[in-house]
Amino acid sequence: MGCGELKIRSYDVQVHRAGVEDLERRCEVGPTERVLCIDTMGDPICRIRNSPMCKMLVAELGSELVGVIQGSIKLATVHKPPKNIAKLGYVLGLRIAPLHRRKGIGSRLVLELEKWFIANDVDYAYMATEKDNEASVNLFINKLGYANFRTPAILVNPVDHRALRLSSKTEVAKLKVEEAEFLYRKFMTSTEFFPDDIGNILRNKLSLGTWVAYPRGESWDDFGSDGKVLPRSWAMLSVWNSGELFKLRLGKAPLSCFLYTKSSILIDKIFPCFKLPAIPDFLSPFGFYFMYGVHHEGSLSGKLVQHLCQFVHNMATKSKDCKVIVTEVGGKDILRLHIPYWKSLSCPEDLWCIKTLKNEENAIHQLPKAPPTTTSLFVDPREV
Numbered sequence: 001m002g003c004g005e006l007k008i009r010s011y012d013v014q015v016h017r018a019g020v021e022d023l024e025r026r027c028e029v030g031p032t033e034r035v036l037c038i039d040t041m042g043d044p045i046c047r048i049r050n051s052p053m054c055k056m057l058v059a060e061l062g063s064e065l066v067g068v069i070q071g072s073i074k075l076a077t078v079h080k081p082p083k084n085i086a087k088l089g090y091v092l093g094l095r096i097a098p099l100h101r102r103k104g105i106g107s108r109l110v111l112e113l114e115k116w117f118i119a120n121d122v123d124y125a126y127m128a129t130e131k132d133n134e135a136s137v138n139l140f141i142n143k144l145g146y147a148n149f150r151t152p153a154i155l156v157n158p159v160d161h162r163a164l165r166l167s168s169k170t171e172v173a174k175l176k177v178e179e180a181e182f183l184y185r186k187f188m189t190s191t192e193f194f195p196d197d198i199g200n201i202l203r204n205k206l207s208l209g210t211w212v213a214y215p216r217g218e219s220w221d222d223f224g225s226d227g228k229v230l231p232r233s234w235a236m237l238s239v240w241n242s243g244e245l246f247k248l249r250l251g252k253a254p255l256s257c258f259l260y261t262k263s264s265i266l267i268d269k270i271f272p273c274f275k276l277p278a279i280p281d282f283l284s285p286f287g288f289y290f291m292y293g294v295h296h297e298g299s300l301s302g303k304l305v306q307h308l309c310q311f312v313h314n315m316a317t318k319s320k321d322c323k324v325i326v327t328e329v330g331g332k333d334i335l336r337l338h339i340p341y342w343k344s345l346s347c348p349e350d351l352w353c354i355k356t357l358k359n360e361e362n363a364i365h366q367l368p369k370a371p372p373t374t375t376s377l378f379v380d381p382r383e384v
């Protein structure tokens with residue numbers, strides 16, 4: 001196309017808010033069987049506003065807003081120490097108005113965002129997409145030179161309004177932020193994509209806390225200092241209240257899921273005494289918790305992770321609108337065996353693609369070709 005009249009600008013809340021929200025509503029992301037959609041509740045930039053640096057660009061044709069893209073920048077682990085930290089630029093929220101697709105606007109927006117990354121000394125740009133979003137995969141991999149990088153799994157579990165019974169054999173304790181930061185730096189620094197500013201995440205008001213679980217009877221009362229003997233098995237995770245930022249709602253759910261939701265609401269109303277697992281009402285916007293920084297050590301730690309997930313579930317039952325608990329784990333991470341989730345709501349292979357933005361030959365710029373250094377992956381709650 002002749003893109004002569006196309007203008008790319010920085011997002012201005014006064015001018016572009018309504019247009020971006022409208023575009024988001026009109027754009028279906030990915031394949032028709034996609035289940036959950038995002039509702040930004042009047043704040044289209046909410047998904048990136050907690051990142052250390054962020055930018056949103058819009059594309060305009062005359063007075064019409066036809067495209068949008070978001071990006072954020074942070075420092076994170078990409079290799080094993082000592083040369084392990086790189087500057088990463090995350091690309092998200094690319095949307096082009098349906099009538100203006102295949103005119104090169106999506107590519108232009110990504111390239112403009114990459115310019116901002118390069119101006120800020122970013123080593124790699126990366127993005128995540130559903131594996132079967134053909135348009136997005138072709139755009140990033142075939143057209144713009146991104147490489148297929150990792151395929152973590154997004155696990156989604158509904159919150160039943162009844163609390164689960166927790167095993168009395170396990171102790172759960174809430175950590176202070178300094179204790180949590182100490183443990184994360186001690187045990188997860190070499191995990192891929194571990195954010196250098198973990199303390200900022202833990203201190204953010206959306207972070208509800210970090211908990212550890214360990215077998216009852218073992219003592220562990222000073223989490224924050226080195227030289228202490230830890231229980232033989234233990235697990236930890238943190239919880240981020242994503243529902244404070246934006247809501248999810250059911251999009252084009254498979255018919256079976258839709259019917260199950262509808263009928264279970266009815267069943268719950270008519271036959272509460274049946275005690276069927278109550279399925280939340282996914283038809284109206286709802287909030288969710290994101291579990292991040294899930295780590296475990298020791299032979300019993302799988303059960304402890306499970307226990308922590310149940311603990312978080314029970315916490316969620318007390319929240320007004322938290323209807324699902326979401327987490328994302330490395331594709332080959334055995335954690336997925338211990339984290340409860342519903343297959344029909346989850347995504348088994350979220351495709352992460354990466355591109356080197358510097359033409360340097362040193363090891364840190366060979367990441368796209370490198371195999372994972374660990375099976376685990378740190379998914380930053382600010383990038384959900």
Ligand SMILES: CC(C)(COP(=O)(O)OP(=O)(O)OC[C@H]1O[C@@H](n2cnc3c(N)ncnc32)[C@H](O)[C@@H]1OP(=O)(O)O)[C@@H](O)C(=O)NCCC(=O)NCCS
Nearest residue numbers: 029030094095096101102103104105106107135136138139
């Ligand atoms: C994905 C999307 C952003 C592409 O935007 P676009 O402006 O149409 O992309 P471009 O015109 O720059 O296309 C560049 C290349 O991407 C690929 N591509 C784009 N749309 C495609 C489609 N529907 N099917 C297959 N390939 C496609 C092609 O390789 C294309 O190059 P070509 O036109 O020379 O063949 C747009 O389809 C969209 O908004 N989709 C809904 C939201 C979404 O899925 N966003 C991505 C989330 S990560």
